[in-house]
Amino acid sequence: AQSVTQLGSHVSVSEGALVLLRCNYSSSVPPYLFWYVQYPNQGLQLLLKYTTGATLVKGINGFEAEFKKSETSFHLTKPSAHMSDAAEYFCAVRKETSGSRLTFGEGTQLTVNP
Amino acid sequence: EAGVTQSPTHLIKTRGQQATLRCSPISGHTSVYWYQQALGLGLQFLLWYDEGEERNRGNFPPRFSGRQFPNYSSELNVNALELEDSALYLCASSKGTSYSYNEQFFGPGTRLTVL
Numbered sequence: 001a002q003s004v005t006q007l008g009s010h011v012s013v014s015e016g017a018l019v020l021l022r023c024n025y026s027s028s029v030p031p032y033l034f035w036y037v038q039y040p041n042q043g044l045q046l047l048l049k050y051t052t053g054a055t056l057v058k059g060i061n062g063f064e065a066e067f068k069k070s071e072t073s074f075h076l077t078k079p080s081a082h083m084s085d086a087a088e089y090f091c092a093v094r095k096e097t098s099g100s101r102l103t104f105g106e107g108t109q110l111t112v113n114p
Numbered sequence: 115e116a117g118v119t120q121s122p123t124h125l126i127k128t129r130g131q132q133a134t135l136r137c138s139p140i141s142g143h144t145s146v147y148w149y150q151q152a153l154g155l156g157l158q159f160l161l162w163y164d165e166g167e168e169r170n171r172g173n174f175p176p177r178f179s180g181r182q183f184p185n186y187s188s189e190l191n192v193n194a195l196e197l198e199d200s201a202l203y204l205c206a207s208s209k210g211t212s213y214s215y216n217e218q219f220f221g222p223g224t225r226l227t228v229l
Contacts, residue, residue, distance in 0.1 A: 036220075043118075043204055043220040090157060100145065100208070101170055102218060104157040 004093050006105035014113050019063075019078040021108045023091030026072060033074040034092040034102065035065055044090065050074060061085070086112045116141065118207050118221035126227045127195050135190040135224045139207030145169075146188040147208070147218060148180060152201035160203075163188055164210055195228045202226075 007022040025031060032051050036044040048059025055067040065076045074091060091105040119138045127133050139146050148160040159172040163182035177193040186207075192199055202223045208216035 041222075043222045044206075045220070046217065049217065092157075100162055100216065100218075101147070101159040101172070102149075102157075103159070104149075106156050 004091050004103055004105040006089075006091050006108050008108055009106060010109045010111070012111040012113060013081045015083055016080050019076070019081045019085065019110065021076040021089050021091075021110065023065075023074045023076065023105060024072055025074065025091075025093045027093060027095060032094040033065075033067060034094070035059065035063070035074075035076050036090045036092060036104075038088045038090065038107075040087075047076070047089075081110075081112045083112050083114065086110055118205055118219055120203075120205050120221040120224050122224060123222070124225045124227070126229065128229050129195055129197060131195050133192045133195060133199075133226055135192075135203050135205075135226070137188045137190070137205030137207075137221060139186050139188070139205075140219055142209065143207035143219075144186050144210040145208045145216065146182055146186065147206040148188070148190050149204045149206065150174075150201045151204060151223070152198070155201075157204070161190070192226070197228050200226060200228045 003026050005024045034049045035047040037047050038044050047063050048057045050057050050067045058064045063078045067074050088107050088109050090107050092102040094102050121136045145164040147162050149157050151157045161180050162170040166182050180190040182188045202225050204223045206218040206220045208218045
């Protein structure tokens, strides 16, 4: 069964610092990988996705992620954190054989300190 | 373009009652997904409907059921409510399965509280 592991349920950074949120997946076949963000009392918004092709994926709000098959990782980064980035971030995986369902990681709460 | 809409925003029920949650997908989308986000349990897949049929189901008891209407909107029903059903229920929609990649767009959710 596929699963997604997000290392660190809480990450705290200073404004302007690098943001790194970690995600590892287990899958027997190359999956589709996603990062979603959830602001308080809201639904999920897609930040970026990896389907095929280029392994470095750029998303919205300055975020990017790199698919590393050898490490089964899809870490999310942003060079300079902004206060508005404070939210919960979810990594998700989808296999074609899983009937389009998304399997989510536990989530990482990002705090940005002034 | 309107996004995925869900109603009601909040729903308060007592144990043993039934709850009905509604979802309207983005225009042109034929697939609807339901997820449960419960405290401490993360986001879990509940149900997937496409073209009016249930395509896949997560690891939830049969008292969680739903349907998809001809206009592709969907309803999630939870019977015999239990305290642990308290959660945020998220609906997502996507283009149908004939597309090789069908990104899921999420609604704002319905917060169900069972007392």
